[in-house]
Amino acid sequence: MSELTAADAALRAVPRPDGSAPLALVLGATGYIGGRLVPRLRQAGYRVRVLARDAGRVAAFPWGDSVEVVTGSAEDPDAVREAVRDVDVLYYLVHSMAAGPGFDRTDLRAAETVAAAAAAASVGRIVYLGGLHPSGGDLSPHLRSRVAVGDVFLSSGVPTLVLQAGVVIGSGSASFEMVRHLTEVLPYMPAPRWVRNRIQPIAVRDVLHYLLGAARVDADVNRAVDIGGPDVLRYGQMMNGYAAEAGLPQRAIASLPVFTPGLASHWVNLVTPIPRAIARPLVASLQNECVMDDHAVDDLIPPPAGGLTPYRRAVRLALGRVAADEVETSWQDSEVLGAPSDPLPSDPDWAGRTAYTDERSTLTSADPQRLWGVITGIGGDNGWYSTPLLWAVRGWMDKLAGGVGLARGRRSRSRVAPGDVIDFWRVETVEEGSMLRLRAEMKVPGRAWLELRATEADGGSRYDQRAVFFPRGLAGRLYWLAVLPFHGFVFRGMANRITATAEAESTGRGQVAGVL
Known part of the structure; x- marks a missing residue:
């Protein structure tokens, strides 16, 4: 293992007073972010427990035999009460976006169930990964749901840090896969007005950095903070940045006023393999500009060693086009874990390069x-x-x-x-x-x-x-x-x-x- 930087050391688990390792509970461990977070929590010195509907899915991960599994869902009070017992930090990475209409009610019920159980069990901290959004104005149903879930945790009585992220760049991320497939398929893109909206994407490795650091913030911190990468881009610029890294010609993009979110999601579903149930809320969220309002996170969590990952480099990592000697060799990216931007077998079959x-x-x-x-x-x-x-x-x-x-x-x-x-x-x-x-x-x-x-x-x-x-x-x-x-x-x-x-x-x- 390489020598730890100061930033790396700030992500290490702090032992309990009795010397034992703290216990982290991850809800959503078999999802895109959760599947990458769990092994990094283990390497940082945490014991890990996961709540999952299907224990067999957990067992399929390389880390499956190194965690404790509680079978059940976030809406099951009995399973949640068992899962939160003796927990120091709870990571809530659950959402029902792909469930279709009514997903917001499902998300709210689950959050209320988990918040009540966490408070009753005196959980030390809740960390929730929400969505980056503008303050004020109308939000898409997806972003409104993320804000509502964050509010449930912030008012739970358990110290909570809500990390609000925008487009996550990494192979397997639904937002990144939409950029990938649209750019790969369309040399010319008639697009909705949202291609001109500003977005602050963030590399998946930086999301994981903030999630690990969130477990170490002071006990009196109970707030939401924005997280994002160093680049603010329009969606069309993101597509052409991808094209440049993938060796494709620049894409001609025409902004048309006739595309409603519904029509745009049909269009995305037609030209990409992303299911419409996922494409629709993603497209609707792009109606809002997603740029950090402040950088308060810098006062809570030290930035990654070497700084945040620029968009183009994040794309190169997602495409596997960064040489081994260019990838950071800190304990966060060991050969055992693989790079955070690498695909996992658990990623959906529409993720990754077309083959x-x-x-x-x-x-x-x-x-x-x-x-x-x-x-x-x-x-x-x-x-x-x-x-x-x-x-x-x-x-x-x-x-x-x-x-x-x-x-x-x-x-x-x-x-x-x-x-x-x-x-x-x-x-x-x-x-x-x-x-x-x-x-x-x-x-x-x-x-x-x-x-x-x-x-x-x-x-x-x-x-x-x-x-x-x-x-x-x-x-x-x-x-x-x-x-x-x-x-x-x-x-x-x-x-x-x-x-x-x-x-x-x-x-x-x-x-x-x-x-x-």
Whole structure:
């Protein structure tokens, strides 16, 4: 573990008078922020208890076996009373935004249940992550609900710190995913007026910093404070900042007066994978400018070591485009935890980069060694075991586009090693006897890999083949749709002929006719 900075030390748990570690209760531990906060609380020296409807979901996290689990919901008084027992700090990260109409009433009931139980159990502090909003004026239903929940805790009699954050930047954050998908899909965006509204985004690592620090504020602090990153941007600027970091052209954005929040949420749902139940409250919240009114938080929680994360750097982190030696190496971001901006398996399936795949699996009577021999001999003079004309056409197209084409061949007919060239692919990984992964070097609007595996199976072996394509912008998505009709010929034929060749070689019949 690296040496702690002063800011890091301020996030460490303070032992109880008897020397034991303080107990943190996290409600919403399986959500986006909660799933990242729990392991950091553990590393900071807290014992952690979570309240969750499904203990199985908790067990699926890497930290699942290191926390105490109380099964139930925030609306269940009995479960909440059990959960708050002997708790020093309670983190409330629950909201019902995706539940649809009536979510505000559900949130209010849950907050009232938790506040009453926390007061009765003499919980030391409540920390609530609310929404950044302007003072005065009409708020969206989502922001009104966040303010109402915060008020319940502030009037509970338990010292409460409400941290009011705007758009959180990190892979898996619904707000960030909306920016990601809109920018990736739309080279031109007819947009509502809110694209001109000012927003103060904050990196997820900085949100976690403030959440950890909130447990250490003085016992007499009972208030709401704004938190945000160092940049104040218009929503359109956020989209174009993402485009620049993702290697996309700048997006033309036209502000149109005809988009109501309802129409805009339909539009977001149409062009992105984000469910409308989540898109609607997010879009409605963007009707309000979300900028910090003050920086009172600076008097309560020391800023992160090195300062707050600028928006563009937060995007780079979310995209995984920051080199390992550029990432902070403080105890907050150890290899065990991973970077806060990294995706988690628990993130929704619409989060993260868009990836298209074509997967094939075939059983063969050939033994794994024979199948592996065919796999490692692919390309060059041996060809690609499927529709030679289509592969040739693809090579010509690549040449016309300024790419390398198929002419590079390969160095050896039977041996492969990382870094080797095989036509317009490069060997990225070799697991001897079992897996070959190739990275495409042809001209495509995105990044592509081809993975071939041989594993032992009853009476022979199993051949697994997976093509993965990460599109870049709209062009990448259109490219995948254009080549999709040919995948049945190319990839299915490839899988069938590789296994057939392995079987033929096992029986001494040589290579299958028509492969080259």
